[in-house]
Amino acid sequence: MNTLLNINPWSIFDDLLNVNSRAFKSIRSRAAGRFPPINMFMDESAVIIDVELPGKSASDIKLELEPQAVTIEDSPTVKEGEEKREGEWRRRIELPFRVEAEKANAKFQDGILRIELPKAEALGKRRITITD
Amino acid sequence: MNEKTYSTPAATFTERAEDYVLEVVLPGIAKDEVELNLEGKTLTLKTASKYNNPAGFKLVAAEFERGDWAMSFDLPEMADTATISAKNSKGILSITIKKRPVAAARRIEIG
Numbered sequence: 533m534n535t536l537l538n539i540n541p542w543s544i545f546d547d548l549l550n551v552n553s554r555a556f557k558s559i560r561s562r563a564a565g566r567f568p569p570i571n572m573f574m575d576e577s578a579v580i581i582d583v584e585l586p587g588k589s590a591s592d593i594k595l596e597l598e599p600q601a602v603t604i605e606d607s608p609t610v611k612e613g614e615e616k617r618e619g620e621w622r623r624r625i626e627l628p629f630r631v632e633a634e635k636a637n638a639k640f641q642d643g644i645l646r647i648e649l650p651k652a653e654a655l656g657k658r659r660i661t662i663t664d
Numbered sequence: 665m666n667e668k669t670y671s672t673p674a675a676t677f678t679e680r681a682e683d684y685v686l687e688v689v690l691p692g693i694a695k696d697e698v699e700l701n702l703e704g705k706t707l708t709l710k711t712a713s714k715y716n717n718p719a720g721f722k723l724v725a726a727e728f729e730r731g732d733w734a735m736s737f738d739l740p741e742m743a744d745t746a747t748i749s750a751k752n753s754k755g756i757l758s759i760t761i762k763k764r765p766v767a768a769a770r771r772i773e774i775g
Protein backbone atom coordinates (compact mmCIF):
# COMPACT_ATOMS: atom_id res chain seq x y z
CA MET A 533 0.00 0.00 0.00
CA ASN A 534 1.66 3.21 -1.12
CA THR A 535 -0.71 5.51 0.76
CA LEU A 536 1.60 5.47 3.79
CA LEU A 537 4.28 7.37 1.88
CA ASN A 538 2.15 10.52 1.94
CA ILE A 539 2.06 10.77 5.72
CA ASN A 540 4.67 12.90 7.45
CA PRO A 541 5.88 10.57 10.24
CA TRP A 542 6.72 13.38 12.63
CA SER A 543 3.27 14.94 12.63
CA ILE A 544 2.04 12.02 14.72
CA PHE A 545 4.14 13.25 17.63
CA ASP A 546 2.88 16.84 17.33
CA ASP A 547 -0.62 15.46 17.64
CA LEU A 548 0.14 13.49 20.78
CA LEU A 549 1.10 16.66 22.63
CA ASN A 550 -2.14 18.41 21.75
CA VAL A 551 -4.66 17.41 24.41
CA ASN A 552 -7.57 18.09 22.10
CA SER A 553 -6.33 15.96 19.24
CA ARG A 554 -7.70 12.66 18.15
CA ALA A 555 -4.32 11.01 18.64
CA PHE A 556 -4.07 12.00 22.30
CA LYS A 557 -7.60 10.99 23.16
CA SER A 558 -7.33 7.62 21.55
CA ILE A 559 -4.24 6.78 23.59
CA ARG A 560 -6.24 6.94 26.79
CA SER A 561 -7.54 3.40 27.10
CA ARG A 562 -8.92 1.79 30.21
CA ALA A 563 -5.82 -0.22 31.05
CA ALA A 564 -2.28 0.85 30.32
CA GLY A 565 -2.16 -2.19 28.14
CA ARG A 566 -2.83 -2.65 24.49
CA PHE A 567 -5.86 -1.64 22.52
CA PRO A 568 -6.68 -2.82 19.04
CA PRO A 569 -5.28 -1.00 16.00
CA ILE A 570 -7.62 0.57 13.46
CA ASN A 571 -7.58 1.57 9.84
CA MET A 572 -9.87 4.40 8.90
CA PHE A 573 -11.18 5.28 5.44
CA MET A 574 -13.47 8.03 4.24
CA ASP A 575 -15.20 9.46 1.23
CA GLU A 576 -17.74 12.29 0.99
CA SER A 577 -20.60 10.16 2.21
CA ALA A 578 -19.23 7.84 4.89
CA VAL A 579 -16.45 6.80 7.24
CA ILE A 580 -15.32 3.19 7.47
CA ILE A 581 -13.31 1.94 10.43
CA ASP A 582 -11.64 -1.47 10.41
CA VAL A 583 -10.66 -2.75 13.85
CA GLU A 584 -8.19 -5.60 14.15
CA LEU A 585 -9.71 -8.05 16.66
CA PRO A 586 -8.57 -11.59 15.91
CA GLY A 587 -10.40 -14.27 17.88
CA LYS A 588 -13.28 -11.94 18.79
CA SER A 589 -16.89 -11.96 17.71
CA ALA A 590 -19.87 -9.67 18.09
CA SER A 591 -20.66 -10.66 21.66
CA ASP A 592 -17.17 -9.68 22.88
CA ILE A 593 -17.32 -6.05 21.81
CA LYS A 594 -19.51 -3.08 22.70
CA LEU A 595 -20.00 -0.20 20.27
CA GLU A 596 -21.38 3.20 21.21
CA LEU A 597 -22.12 5.98 18.79
CA GLU A 598 -22.16 9.72 19.42
CA PRO A 599 -23.02 12.30 16.76
CA GLN A 600 -19.36 12.67 15.82
CA ALA A 601 -17.48 9.90 17.60
CA VAL A 602 -17.57 6.15 18.11
CA THR A 603 -16.42 4.22 21.18
CA ILE A 604 -15.25 0.62 20.92
CA GLU A 605 -15.04 -1.28 24.15
CA ASP A 606 -13.82 -4.70 25.21
CA SER A 607 -16.78 -6.47 26.73
CA PRO A 608 -15.68 -10.05 27.42
CA THR A 609 -18.34 -12.75 27.12
CA VAL A 610 -18.88 -14.39 30.47
CA LYS A 611 -18.38 -18.14 30.24
CA GLU A 612 -20.45 -20.44 32.38
CA GLY A 613 -19.27 -20.45 35.96
CA GLU A 614 -16.97 -17.46 35.54
CA GLU A 615 -17.34 -14.11 37.25
CA LYS A 616 -17.98 -11.14 35.03
CA ARG A 617 -14.60 -9.69 34.02
CA GLU A 618 -13.97 -6.05 33.39
CA GLY A 619 -13.00 -5.19 29.85
CA GLU A 620 -9.34 -4.47 29.22
CA TRP A 621 -9.58 -1.53 26.90
CA ARG A 622 -11.84 1.17 25.60
CA ARG A 623 -11.11 3.36 22.63
CA ARG A 624 -12.93 6.49 21.53
CA ILE A 625 -12.44 7.65 17.96
CA GLU A 626 -13.43 11.08 16.76
CA LEU A 627 -14.93 11.24 13.29
CA PRO A 628 -14.34 13.80 10.54
CA PHE A 629 -18.07 14.58 10.28
CA ARG A 630 -21.38 13.87 11.99
CA VAL A 631 -22.86 10.47 11.27
CA GLU A 632 -26.31 9.01 11.17
CA ALA A 633 -26.84 6.45 13.93
CA GLU A 634 -29.73 4.60 12.29
CA LYS A 635 -27.72 3.89 9.16
CA ALA A 636 -24.58 2.72 10.97
CA ASN A 637 -23.65 -0.93 10.76
CA ALA A 638 -20.82 -3.14 11.97
CA LYS A 639 -19.78 -6.59 10.81
CA PHE A 640 -17.11 -9.06 11.83
CA GLN A 641 -15.19 -10.88 9.15
CA ASP A 642 -12.18 -13.11 9.87
CA GLY A 643 -11.25 -11.21 12.99
CA ILE A 644 -11.67 -7.72 11.54
CA LEU A 645 -14.61 -5.61 12.64
CA ARG A 646 -15.72 -3.25 9.88
CA ILE A 647 -17.82 -0.31 11.07
CA GLU A 648 -19.62 1.67 8.39
CA LEU A 649 -20.84 5.14 9.38
CA PRO A 650 -22.76 7.13 6.78
CA LYS A 651 -22.59 10.90 7.01
CA ALA A 652 -25.58 12.62 8.57
CA GLU A 653 -27.81 14.36 6.03
CA ALA A 654 -26.85 18.00 5.93
CA LEU A 655 -29.45 20.18 7.54
CA GLY A 656 -30.90 22.29 4.78
CA LYS A 657 -30.80 26.06 4.77
CA ARG A 658 -34.03 27.58 6.01
CA ARG A 659 -35.27 31.01 5.38
CA ILE A 660 -36.57 32.70 8.51
CA THR A 661 -39.40 35.14 8.19
CA ILE A 662 -38.91 38.38 10.03
CA THR A 663 -41.85 39.95 11.71
CA ASP A 664 -42.10 43.57 12.66
CA MET B 665 12.24 -11.10 -10.13
CA ASN B 666 9.74 -8.98 -8.23
CA GLU B 667 10.59 -8.52 -4.57
CA LYS B 668 7.88 -9.35 -2.10
CA THR B 669 7.99 -8.71 1.62
CA TYR B 670 6.25 -10.93 4.12
CA SER B 671 5.86 -10.34 7.85
CA THR B 672 5.89 -13.03 10.49
CA PRO B 673 2.54 -13.48 12.18
CA ALA B 674 2.09 -13.89 15.93
CA ALA B 675 1.80 -17.57 16.81
CA THR B 676 1.59 -19.79 19.86
CA PHE B 677 2.52 -23.45 20.04
CA THR B 678 0.95 -25.63 22.72
CA GLU B 679 1.86 -29.16 23.69
CA ARG B 680 -1.00 -31.16 25.13
CA ALA B 681 -1.21 -34.75 26.35
CA GLU B 682 -2.28 -36.24 23.01
CA ASP B 683 -1.42 -33.59 20.45
CA TYR B 684 0.17 -30.28 19.53
CA VAL B 685 -1.71 -27.11 18.59
CA LEU B 686 -0.21 -24.26 16.60
CA GLU B 687 -2.33 -21.09 16.57
CA VAL B 688 -1.40 -18.39 14.09
CA VAL B 689 -2.96 -14.91 14.21
CA LEU B 690 -3.98 -13.85 10.69
CA PRO B 691 -6.61 -11.12 11.00
CA GLY B 692 -8.67 -10.53 7.89
CA ILE B 693 -7.44 -13.67 6.16
CA ALA B 694 -10.11 -16.01 4.82
CA LYS B 695 -9.67 -19.76 4.36
CA ASP B 696 -8.88 -19.45 0.67
CA GLU B 697 -6.22 -16.80 1.25
CA VAL B 698 -3.83 -19.09 3.16
CA GLU B 699 -1.47 -21.57 1.61
CA LEU B 700 -0.41 -24.23 4.10
CA ASN B 701 2.21 -26.81 3.17
CA LEU B 702 3.89 -29.67 4.96
CA GLU B 703 7.25 -31.06 3.86
CA GLY B 704 8.63 -33.73 6.15
CA LYS B 705 8.24 -32.13 9.57
CA THR B 706 8.34 -28.54 8.34
CA LEU B 707 5.13 -26.56 8.13
CA THR B 708 5.12 -23.48 5.94
CA LEU B 709 2.34 -21.00 5.49
CA LYS B 710 1.89 -18.02 3.27
CA THR B 711 -1.04 -15.64 2.84
CA ALA B 712 -2.27 -13.92 -0.30
CA SER B 713 -4.45 -11.22 1.15
CA LYS B 714 -7.17 -9.58 -0.88
CA TYR B 715 -7.67 -6.78 1.65
CA ASN B 716 -7.70 -3.35 0.16
CA ASN B 717 -9.15 0.13 0.66
CA PRO B 718 -12.90 0.02 0.15
CA ALA B 719 -13.44 1.18 -3.44
CA GLY B 720 -13.35 4.95 -3.78
CA PHE B 721 -12.40 5.60 -0.15
CA LYS B 722 -9.36 7.53 0.97
CA LEU B 723 -7.12 6.17 3.72
CA VAL B 724 -7.26 8.47 6.76
CA ALA B 725 -5.46 6.46 9.44
CA ALA B 726 -3.50 3.23 9.14
CA GLU B 727 -2.45 1.45 12.28
CA PHE B 728 -2.29 -2.07 11.00
CA GLU B 729 -0.46 -2.94 7.86
CA ARG B 730 -2.21 -5.38 5.68
CA GLY B 731 0.63 -6.97 3.83
CA ASP B 732 1.08 -10.68 3.57
CA TRP B 733 2.36 -13.09 6.15
CA ALA B 734 4.66 -16.06 5.88
CA MET B 735 6.21 -18.37 8.41
CA SER B 736 7.76 -21.77 8.69
CA PHE B 737 7.73 -24.04 11.68
CA ASP B 738 9.50 -27.32 12.42
CA LEU B 739 7.20 -29.76 14.17
CA PRO B 740 8.61 -31.81 17.04
CA GLU B 741 9.84 -35.36 16.62
CA MET B 742 6.74 -36.89 18.19
CA ALA B 743 4.36 -35.19 15.75
CA ASP B 744 2.41 -37.63 13.61
CA THR B 745 2.17 -35.59 10.46
CA ALA B 746 -0.45 -37.88 8.92
CA THR B 747 -2.97 -36.61 11.50
CA ILE B 748 -2.59 -32.93 10.71
CA SER B 749 -5.76 -30.81 10.50
CA ALA B 750 -6.28 -27.06 10.21
CA LYS B 751 -9.18 -24.73 10.92
CA ASN B 752 -9.53 -21.01 10.23
CA SER B 753 -11.96 -19.00 12.31
CA LYS B 754 -12.23 -15.32 13.39
CA GLY B 755 -8.84 -14.54 11.91
CA ILE B 756 -7.00 -17.29 13.79
CA LEU B 757 -5.61 -20.35 12.00
CA SER B 758 -5.52 -23.36 14.30
CA ILE B 759 -3.41 -26.37 13.28
CA THR B 760 -3.61 -29.61 15.25
CA ILE B 761 -1.23 -32.57 14.97
CA LYS B 762 -1.58 -35.71 17.05
CA LYS B 763 1.42 -37.25 18.76
CA ARG B 764 2.85 -40.52 17.53
CA PRO B 765 1.67 -43.33 19.78
CA VAL B 766 4.47 -44.57 21.99
CA ALA B 767 5.07 -48.26 21.35
CA ALA B 768 4.21 -50.33 24.41
CA ALA B 769 7.06 -52.28 25.94
CA ARG B 770 7.25 -55.83 24.56
CA ARG B 771 8.74 -58.87 26.04
CA ILE B 772 11.02 -60.55 23.51
CA GLU B 773 11.20 -64.30 23.49
CA ILE B 774 14.70 -65.74 23.28
CA GLY B 775 14.95 -68.76 21.01
